[in-house]
Amino acid sequence: MIKTQTVKPDGQISRPLSTEEERLQALNELRILDTAPEQSYDDIVRLAANICGAPISLVSLVSKDRQWFKAKVGLIAGETPIEQSFCRYTLTEAGVMTVEDATADARFSDNPLVVSEPKIRFYAGAKLVTASGHPIGTLCVIDRVSRTLTDSQYDALEALARQVMSLLELRRRNFELAELAEAHSHALTKIEDQLQVIKGEEEQRRWSDLLRRDSEMRLRSVIKSANDGIFLADNKFEIILWNDASQNMFDYTERQVNSKHFEMLVAERCRMELRKNISDLMPDQDGKGGNIVELFGLRKDGSEFPIELSISLWRNDDTVFYTGIVRDVTERRRVDELKDEFVSTVSHELRTPLTSIRGALDLINGGMTGPLSDDTKRLTSIALHSTERLVRLINDILDCEKIASGKAEFRMRPISLSEVAASAVAESISFGDQYGVDLLLEDEAQGLSITGDSDRIIQVLTNLLSNAVKASTSGSPVTLKLKTCDFAARVEVVDTGSGIPLEFQSRIFDRFSQADSGDKRRKNGTGLGLNIARSIVEKHGGTMGFNSVPGEGTVFYFDLPLTSENETN
Amino acid sequence: MTSPDNAARDRSVLVVEDDEEIAYILNFMLTKEGFEVTVAKDGNEAMELIDSPTDPDMASHPDLVLLDIMLPYVDGLEILAAIRKKISWKGVPVIMLTAKSQETAVLQAMESGASDYITKPFLPTEVIQRLRKFL
Secondary structure, three states, rough: OOOOOOOHHOOOOOOOOOOOOHHHHHHHHOOOOOOOOOHHHHHHHHHHHHHHOEEEEEEEEEEOEEEEEEEOOOOOOEEEEEOOOHHHHHOOOOOOEEEEEOOOOOOOOOHHHHHEEEEEOEEEEEEEEOOOEEEEEEEEEEEEEOOOOHHHHHHHHHHHHHHHHHHHHHHHHHHHHHHHHHHHHHHHHHHHHHHHHHHHHHHHHHHHHHHHHHHHHHHHHHHOOOOOEEEEOOOOOEEEEEEEHHHHHOOHHHHHHHHHHHHHEHHHHHHHHHHHHHHOOOEOOOOOEEEEEEEEEEEOOOOOOEEEEEEEEEEOOOOEEEEEEEEEEHHHHHHHHHHHHHHHHHHHHHHHHHHHHHHHHHHOOOOOOOOHHHHHHHHHHHHHHHHHHHHHHHHHHHHHHHHOOOOOOOOOEEEOOOOOOOHHHHHHHHHHHOOOEEEEEEEEEOOOOEEOOHEEEEEEHHHHHHHHHHHHOOOOOOEEEEEEOOOEEEEEEEEEEOOOEOOOOHHOOOOOOOOOOOOOHHOOOOOHHHHHHHHHHHHOOOEEEEEEOOEEEEEEEEEEEEEEEHOOO | OOOOOHHHHHHHHEEEEEHHHHHHHHHHHHHHOOOOEEEEOOOHHHHHHHHHHOOOOOOOOEEEEEEEEOOOOOOOHHHHHHHHHOOOOOOOEEEEEEHHHHHHHHHHHHOOOOOEEEEEOHHHHHHHHHHOOOO
């Protein structure tokens, strides 16, 4: 009843039956289920129906729970449940399965498709076997009457089944190719994208390289061509960069100083100071806090030269490094010395002829050359007074220069402020008398000791007293007050005179500054006195200031630190 | 010439000063005041006078020396040292004539036995006053 033939699709050896799972996977891979009808498959079923003289022909694909018809002729349903399927049996048969009379076959006799419409009696199905050997469905012909197929009809059915399978394989391969193509194109796109990124990065890198190299080059050229010695040192103070000017100054090549402590660049006696300076540096992102110190540089040959060294501490993320800028100040020192020498020579040279002028005038004026007429006496007096002014001017200029350049010698020792103040008042009394001004001393600092040069402090006090006297009107007193406040001694010189004009107050300590005054007697100062006085106070570690109300009077004051002796008391 | 016990007229002063005009004024004034004045115009002349006690113008030594610090050939400090070393000149007052810019030298001179100092530019009357303290 059942005719079986061996199927050898495409000359392939039939394989052992695959497991149902593998078969279903093979079916899925064809991606044929639920696709739209196609002419090629429709043509084949029509051909099969014609050749076999059957009213119904199907390309039936057997999935897990149904059979689905890719192509059909003579049937309306697109699919049937798997239980009603004839084809599922075909899959396990070797070759074409034929059912001549379904009513006589126990497998199908009660099948709804047999019992009712389309009332199947005859079925012949050729398997559709994939290249991998999995049966996935059938090409079948069905009739409503019981019958058989001729051998040629069997051959044709099998041939057509192979054609269906070819179409399905072709379709699968197309899919694969498309997928492959898509995968390739996707990969290609990705590669292109990556290439683009790489290219972009490359381009960017090239630019940034160029820019970096450029700015680095610029920076390098600045460092290289700088007149000042510039070096860089790491957190261990070891030199990592050394410019040409440094080499010229110290005579070391970059290789010779590389990784050496930069302390080697200063004379041994200056190293303590350098160390202190470095330890005082505050880390700062902007590299601020660099101090300039004057030290002596040490050349390779051991010779020394004066330098100005500026060390800065830099912090970059976790890295700490130091920059050093060195300036050779040999020339400047020489110029300073020349200037000092010049000032001293000029003042000496001026002093000598002045001595003669003043001496000669003094002798004439004193009547040593004989009695003078009143006119002569007045004129020689004027000449003598002018000479006095010249002398004061020269002395003050010299004082200014000496104090400013640090050349002035201060003989610092513990001194009694009260004694110094009393001396200054005593020295100034006769000057006050000339103006009808009494000098008073209010001493609330008895026994206070300061460290200072008594001559210099007296110089400050007499200057302030004489200024106060000149500002006062006859009959009003000038008071020198001594007080203590905190750890300082305060000295005040108080007058009730004309006060300092507001517009002059900001320039009061400037050199050669003198307030405009209608009173001629006040004009014989040098304009240097207050400048000198303030410098002296500052050299003593003190400060000087004033309060003045025009028309009411002025208080000049300065504070001097007390010696520790007072503090312990 | 005269003994130190005689009147002011007979007192002798050695002026060591290289500036001719200042030397003239000092000479003029001191002579008017009745002193016997000898002027040395530079360091060498001063040293010669110190080294030759038999100088006809001088007794064994002058009664006072006015000594400029800055001098040609031999400076005032060296001359001071020579004076202080010379036993026959023992106790002769030496007043230094200085410029204000020579503070260090003045200190040095005072430490080396100078009796006083007068800062240039000085007034002749001031010189006489200082000088009177010693004569």
